[in-house]
Amino acid sequence: MKRYRAFTAFILIVGALVALGYGLFGPQKATAALLSGLTLASLYFLLGAGLSLIFGLMDVLNFAHGVLFMVGAYVGYTVFGNPRLILNTAPLFLALAVGIIAGSRLAPLIPNRRFIPYLLALAGVGVTLWGIRGFPLRPLVAFEPTTAGGAIPTALAQEPLSRMLLRLGQLALAGLLLGPVAARWGREDRRAAPWRSLALGVGLTLLAVLLLLGRDPLERFLLGLSVDVRFFLALVAGAATGAALGALIETTLIRPFYGRPITQIVLTLGLMFAGAELVKFIWGKEGRPPMAVPSLFAQSCRSPNLLAWLTERCSSIDVLGRAFPTYRLFIIAVGLLILVGVALLLKYSRLGMIVRAGVQDSAMVEALGINVRRVFMAVFALGSALAALGGVVAAPFVGVYPEMGSIFQLQAFIAVVIGGMGSYTGTAVGALVLGLARALGDTLVTTGIALPGMAQALRASPAVARASTVLMMAVVLLVRPAGIFGRKE
Amino acid sequence: MAALLEVQDIHTFIGQFHILQGVSLEVPEGSITALLGRNGAGKTTTLKSILGLTPPREGKVIFLGEEIGGRRAYEIAAMGIGYVPEYRAIFTGLTVEENLRIAERRKGDLKRKADFIFTLFPDLKRLYRLPGGQLSGGQQQMLAIARALVPDNRLLLIDEPSEGLAPILIQELMGAIRRLSAEVTVLLVDQNFQMTSRLADRYFMIEDGRTVRSGAMADLLNEPDVIRRYLGAVI
Numbered sequence: 001m002k003r004y005r006a007f008t009a010f011i012l013i014v015g016a017l018v019a020l021g022y023g024l025f026g027p028q029k030a031t032a033a034l035l036s037g038l039t040l041a042s043l044y045f046l047l048g049a050g051l052s053l054i055f056g057l058m059d060v061l062n063f064a065h066g067v068l069f070m071v072g073a074y075v076g077y078t079v080f081g082n083p084r085l086i087l088n089t090a091p092l093f094l095a096l097a098v099g100i101i102a103g104s105r106l107a108p109l110i111p112n113r114r115f116i117p118y119l120l121a122l123a124g125v126g127v128t129l130w131g132i133r134g135f136p137l138r139p140l141v142a143f144e145p146t147t148a149g150g151a152i153p154t155a156l157a158q159e160p161l162s163r164m165l166l167r168l169g170q171l172a173l174a175g176l177l178l179g180p181v182a183a184r185w186g187r188e189d190r191r192a193a194p195w196r197s198l199a200l201g202v203g204l205t206l207l208a209v210l211l212l213l214g215r216d217p218l219e220r221f222l223l224g225l226s227v228d229v230r231f232f233l234a235l236v237a238g239a240a241t242g243a244a245l246g247a248l249i250e251t252t253l254i255r256p257f258y259g260r261p262i263t264q265i266v267l268t269l270g271l272m273f274a275g276a277e278l279v280k281f282i283w284g285k286e287g288r289p290p291m292a293v294p295s296l297f298a299q300s301c302r303s304p305n306l307l308a309w310l311t312e313r314c315s316s317i318d319v320l321g322r323a324f325p326t327y328r329l330f331i332i333a334v335g336l337l338i339l340v341g342v343a344l345l346l347k348y349s350r351l352g353m354i355v356r357a358g359v360q361d362s363a364m365v366e367a368l369g370i371n372v373r374r375v376f377m378a379v380f381a382l383g384s385a386l387a388a389l390g391g392v393v394a395a396p397f398v399g400v401y402p403e404m405g406s407i408f409q410l411q412a413f414i415a416v417v418i419g420g421m422g423s424y425t426g427t428a429v430g431a432l433v434l435g436l437a438r439a440l441g442d443t444l445v446t447t448g449i450a451l452p453g454m455a456q457a458l459r460a461s462p463a464v465a466r467a468s469t470v471l472m473m474a475v476v477l478l479v480r481p482a483g484i485f486g487r488k489e
Numbered sequence: 490m491a492a493l494l495e496v497q498d499i500h501t502f503i504g505q506f507h508i509l510q511g512v513s514l515e516v517p518e519g520s521i522t523a524l525l526g527r528n529g530a531g532k533t534t535t536l537k538s539i540l541g542l543t544p545p546r547e548g549k550v551i552f553l554g555e556e557i558g559g560r561r562a563y564e565i566a567a568m569g570i571g572y573v574p575e576y577r578a579i580f581t582g583l584t585v586e587e588n589l590r591i592a593e594r595r596k597g598d599l600k601r602k603a604d605f606i607f608t609l610f611p612d613l614k615r616l617y618r619l620p621g622g623q624l625s626g627g628q629q630q631m632l633a634i635a636r637a638l639v640p641d642n643r644l645l646l647i648d649e650p651s652e653g654l655a656p657i658l659i660q661e662l663m664g665a666i667r668r669l670s671a672e673v674t675v676l677l678v679d680q681n682f683q684m685t686s687r688l689a690d691r692y693f694m695i696e697d698g699r700t701v702r703s704g705a706m707a708d709l710l711n712e713p714d715v716i717r718r719y720l721g722a723v724i
Contacts, residue, residue, distance in 0.1 A: 357583055357587075357591055366563045367562055367563075368592050368636070369566035369567035369594055370563055370591075371561075
C-alpha cells in the first residue's frame, strides 16, 4: 500500500514536470530538455546510489562522496591524456602501501608502549615528506594532455630512474614506520593468514618496480592505443581508484567512529575540503576542458536517427529538428546500466541480501555469524567506485575542475533526500525528478516563457536554474516529509 | 554432562550503566536451561554478552572449551551459537526463504535442514515466498527460531519467544522448542514461567545483574516462596 502511494507520487511529479515542459516550451524544446534532464539524472544517480546505500546500511552521511566523484574524474582524465603522471606517481603510492603492510606485520615486535607507535608514525610522516621532497609534480602535470595520441613533449619532467628508486626506498621506509599505527586500526582483521599479506606485499613491490622500469615503453604503449581503449582504461582506472580510496576511508576514518554520527559528519566534511585542496595541489586550481570522447561520438556531423548514428558515429543526433550530443546518450546508458546492475546485485546476490537485511538491523546480521564490517567496507568501496565512475563519465561532458565534487554532491544529496534516505528505488526516482527539474530550469533561463500579448518572452535569471532543484526538494518534502520512498523515522 | 557453555562472573556495562554485576551460569550439553529473573534483571544483556553484542568488561565466557570473551560477535556466532532475539527480529524486507538463506554458513545448509525445519514449522513452507513483514507475530517467531536452526548450531539463545503470542500459539511454540532441543542445546529466557518451568531441566536465576540461585527446575517448583519472591509468579 505504501509502495503504491510512493509510485503514484512519483508518476504525478514526473508527469507534472513533463507536462509543464511541453506546455511551456512546445515539443521540440521540451524533448531536448527531457533528454538533458535524463543526462543529469544519470550523473546524480551514480553519485546518489552510493550515498544512499552507505547511509542506509551504516547510517553514515558521507560528505566526502563528491571528492570521490572528482578524484575519479581527475584520475580518468589523467590516465586518458597524461599517463606519464600516473606512471611516475603510482609506484610511490605502492611503495608506501608495501611499507605499511610490512610495518603492521612487524608491529608485535616493538615494545608494547602506547606512545611508541605514534612516535614512529610521526617519524614516518617526516620520512614521507623527505621521500617526496623536490618531486617534479608541477612539470609532470603541466603537459598538455594528448587526446589524439603521440608522444608527450619534454623528457626533462621525468626524474632519472636512480632518483625514483631512491624515492621508492624512502617511501617504503616511511610506510614501515607508519605500519604499527595502521595495525592498531585494523587489529582484528589482521589476525589471519600471514601469507596473504606477504603475497600482497611482494605483488605490490613487483608492480611498483615494473611500472617504474617500464615507464617509457608503457607510456608509448598507452598513448599508442586508440581513443576508445584509452577511454575504457580511464573508466576502469577511475572506478578502481574510487573503490580503493573508499575502502581506505572506511577502514581508517569511518570505522573507529560507528555510532558517533556527529564525529563522522565532521570528519567527512573535513575530507570534502581537504580532498578539494589536494586535487588543487596536484592538478592545479584551473579546471580542464571536457575530455575527448570515444570515436563512436566523435565525428562532427548530425545523424538523423539512432540507427544512422551507429554507422556514422556522429557527435550529435537529430531530435525533432534539434541537435542533441550523442555522448550524453552514453551517459544516460551508463546510468541505466548501473541502475539495473546494482538492482540485480541487491536482489539476487548474497551480498545484496546481506545489505538489504543490514539496512534494517545490522547487529542481527552480525549475530548470524556474518562479518558485517567487511560488508560495510565492500559497500563503501562499491559506492565510492560508482561515484568515481560517474566522475569519469562526466569528464567529457563538463570537464574537470576542483569545485565539481561539491557541486555534484549537493545535487546528489538533494536527489537522495527527495527519493527517501536509504532507499535505492528512491534514489533513482529522486535523481530523475531532480534532473528533470534542473533541465526545465535551464530551459526556462535560456528561452524564457512567451506569454500571449507580450512582445518579448519573459526571461528568468540563471539563478532560477540553480534554485530549481532546491525548490523541487522543498515541494516534495512538504508533501512527503520522509521523501518519496522514505520510511517514516 | 560436560558444560557446553560456561559463564564466569561477567560484568557488562551499557554506556555508564553497570548492568551485569557478576553473572555466572553453566549450560550442560543436550538440555534446556532457563534463565529466570524479573524485568530488567539483566537476562537479555546476559545473552547479548555471551554472543559479544554487548561485550563483558570482566569475567570469562567459555564455549566449547575455548574462552570467547573479546571476540567479535560474528566470530562467536560462527562457532555454533544461534540467536533468537526478543521482538522476533526477522528481516521484514526479505522473504521467508531469504530470511532462512541468509543464515547459511556453508552452501547447502538450508537444503540439509529444510526437512527438519518444515517438520517443526509446517506453516513456513506455505509462506516461503512472502516477505517477512507480512507474517503474523506467531509466524515471525517461528521464522526467527527456524533461522537459528539453518546452520549447524550447538547452542541456541532464545529470548522471550512467547511474548505477545496467543495461548494456543504458545502451546505450539513449546512443542517446537521441546522437539528441537533433541538436536541442539537451548538457553531460554522467558517471562512466562508456566512455559519455562515445563520446558527447562535446570535454571539460573538472576536479580539486579547477579546470579542468585541455580539448580534443577524440579526443585524450584517445590519452593513457591522463592518463585514468588524472585519472579512474582504464583504457581
